[in-house]
Amino acid sequence: MSDLISLPASTLNEGRAAVARLDGLATHHRYRLASTGGYVMWRVFGDSNARPLVLVHGGHGNWMHWVRNIEPLTALRAVWVPDLPGYGDSDALPDGARFEDLMTATLDSLNALVGASTEIDLTAFSFGGVVAATLACRRPVGQLALVGSAGHGGKRRLQRELLNWKKIDVEDERRALFDANLKSFMLHDPATADSLALTVYEQACLKTRFRSKDVSLMDNLAALLKQANVDTLLLWGTHDVTADEPQRFSDRLHTDGVRHAFGMVENAGHWAQYEAADEVNRRLSGFFAKA
Incomplete structure (x- = not known):
């Protein structure tokens, strides 16, 4: 902590207000899982009768990973945003739960809320990919857009290891570690690590109870995309530390016959849909408008 400046709670005032305003626009569905008795939280924005677009957050995340994208996307779709099981306002999975347990709970809650036969569109970030x-x-999916997706199996380019905030009990000092990790891992330009970004990152990390890293580092995305066989858009920030050469992954998909569009988001890090929200919103809107 010697080279970090403690950050008081007041640092987050503006961000907390923005999150509260957006959350106030949502319809909240707290779905109880028959299998575990736990609850999965879903938020719905826009016209609930419109075609569903589901936004899936990343690891150490929650619905707020899409805080700068939800409202623009409601112009096209009913936007459904879960807190995945073990994240945010959703209950933790039972001890020893694995990725398949998370998938079962997510799929069960989604199908119950929108209908198992209802075709949806999907956008996802990082582990959520x-x-x-x-x-x-x-299940039926029309279009799939992934931002900074995990599962590509390629090299990462981390500039430094994430700081372990879990061992810090003093809130202001712990917040300084969140700020440092936000700037080194999630965002490219430190100036974009504003009150809202720090609010989202801190709250998401504190409420994460599922370990996603092992899944994120797997090399399974290509096989999943080939099996899914849906219209797909893949985006990465040009400075995403989780993917050294995403173009190679796209080339691999083309070789395997996986139909997709590929793009890089200039001057953005891993959390591209926050750091370059206008550009990502433009690309997502253009992609989904084709349906």
Whole structure:
């Protein structure tokens, strides 16, 4: 902590207000799982009768990973955003739960709320890309857009290891570690690590109870996309530390006959849909408008 400046709770005031405003626009569905008795939280924005677009957050995340994208996307779809089981306002999975347990709970709650035969569209970030691609293999999905997806099996380019905030009991000091990790892992330009970004990152990390890293580092996304066989858009920030050469992954997909569009988001890090929200919103809107 010697080279970090403690950040008081007041640092988050503006961000907390923005999150509260957006959350106030949502219809909340707290779905009880018959298998475990636990609850999965879903938020719905926009016209609930419109075609569903499901936004899936990343690891150490929750619905707020899409805080700068939800409202623009409601112009096209009813936007459904879960807190995956073990994240955010959803209950933890039972001890020893694995990725398949998370998928079962997510799929059960989604199908119960929108209908198992209802075709949806999907957008996902990071670890959520593996979740969304798996969903696309198991239920009707029209279009799939992935931002900074995990599961590509390629090299990462981390500049430094994440700081372990779990061992820090002093809140202001712990927040300084969140700020440092946000700037080194999630965002490219430190100036974009504003009050809202830090609010989202801190709250998401504190409420994460499922370990996603092992799944994120797997090399299974290509096989899932081939099996799903849906219209797909893949986006990465040009400075995404989780993917050294995403173009190679796209080339691999083309070789395997996986139909998809590929793009890089200039001057953005891993959390591209936050750091370059206008550009990502434009690309997502253009992609989904084709349906």
